[in-house]
Structure formats: structure tokens, C-alpha cells
Amino acid sequence: MLAQQCAQQPLFAQVQLILSSPYTRALQTALEIVRFNDIPLKVELELHEWLPDNTGSRTDTNEQAATAHKLYRQHAGKRTTASPRPYESAAEMKARFLATLNKYAASYDCIACVTHGEVMRQFGDQKDVDCCGVRVIAVN
Template sequence: MKIYLIRHGEPDYAPVTNAGYTGFGRDLSSLTKQGVLQAQHCAEQPIFNEVQLILTSPYTRALQTATEIIRRHNLPSQVELGLHEWYPDKSGWQIKNCHQAMAAYDEYTTNHGQTSNTQDWDYETSTDIRHRVQAVFDKYQRYQCIACITHSEVIRQFGDWQRIGYCEVKVIQQ
């Protein structure tokens, strides 16, 4: 199966920040105007002529990106919880603000996505991410080609890509 991994468009965190949302509340961020344009431009790519299904993360920025693609191509879609972004706090209670989330991410990257004996944060490891997302892909093996709208840290688990731009497309074979 061919899978096009597509990062969502540029998010606008200002509304959720101004509303005082933290934790999962930040995942309600929609796209900026530029992010919408990025998604519309992505939708123009010829790859969608072979795509049979769009899978998308449940986060607003991914859903809005998928909407622009679906609107142009009238493709079937499925929201998959397992395509969410990396968890900086598996308990859901430890991290209270974006500064702590960034500290957890710094620790995650310092440890190359793995745990260590000295870690301060209970984050999801790169192995955890890969297993979670692979379980989603395994459900769709009957398709020859799908597109998956998700997040940069998820995409990184399936290739040697350091920097992934908004609405950038990567391809893998399963």
C-alpha cells in the first residue's frame, strides 16, 4: 500500500491562547489564512488522482487541512484517533502550559525519542508513536493508496526527515 503522509497547514494558536486553553485545548487551533492556502495548494497535487481514501488526525488543524483536499476531490475520509500528534504527557495531568510541553519535547529530542533514567516528563516515545500509527495503517490494508493528514512528529517516525513543512507530502510503502 502506498501512503502519502501530509502535514497539516500552518496553525493559528492565538485564539486558544487568548481563551486560556492548555493541554488538549490547544489542539482546537484552526489554520491561519496562510494555512488554508497551503492546504488548497496541496489539494492541487496530482497525487490525489490515485488516492482512494483520506485518513486524518482528529485535531482541528488536520481536519481543516483534510477538508480542503476532500472539497476539491470528493474523496471518502475517516477520522482516526491514532493519528494524533505526539503526547508530551501520557498522564494528561503533568503538563500545564506550552513551556512545559516544550521542555518535554526538548527532553524527548535529547533522548532521541526514547526514555531515560533521568527524564522529568512522561512523554510518548517514538516507538509508541510508530506502533500507534501502524495500528491505524493496518486497518486499511485493503486499499492500494491512501493519504494521511497528520503531524510532523508522526511523519518523522516513518522516514529520515528532520524538517517537514506545512502541507509537505512524504510517501511510504507498506
């Protein structure tokens, strides 16, 4: 229901392309937007949520992931050199997101991204983002 309401927002009339995280819930939301607005959709692997282990081996347990998240929050998204967990920093997450957008920037004037709250928090006031929340950002 939230995704259907989100899809009806007038701002989607300007959108030329939707990029979506590959995670199930994000794809479900993106498909509702596509269904209502008939906008092309591309799935981008790099639009995934924050990583509690950015080594690529995903060896963390639930407890280790919780510890990484606690450290991430305590250090305002920074990873200290003394950190026992190799979590993704806020700067790394933002750079990953922007690199994905930059692949499309020359071809599109208005792109919608369906991604995750922690990724969206990197653009704006750092408050939590509601499920199906929308943020408008300008990327130069």
C-alpha cells in the same frame, strides 16, 4: 491557501481513502483535499500529534510539556527510564500510527493520512516537515 495547493497534487488521483487526525488544522487540510478530489474521509483519533504526557491524564503544564519536548529531542525520540516526564517515545508514536493504518491496509491500496509533522518525521530523514508537506511511504 497551502491546503488548496496541496489538494491539487496529482498523487491524490491514486488515493482511495483519507485518514485524518482529529485536530482542527489537520481536519481543515483534509477537507480541502476531499473537496478538490472527492475522496472518502475518516477521522482517526490515533493520528494525533506527539504526546508530552502519555499517561492519558494530561496533567502536564506548558512548562512540563516544553521540558518533555526538550528531553524527547535530546534523546533522539527515546524515553529513558530516568526521564522525569512520561512523554511518548518516537517508537510508540510510530507504532500508534502504523496500528491505525493497518486497520485499513487490507481494504485499500493507497491511503492518504493527514497528520502532524512529528508523526511524519518517523518516516524518512527526520528533517522538519513543512506545513501541508507530503511524504509518500510504503507500509508493508
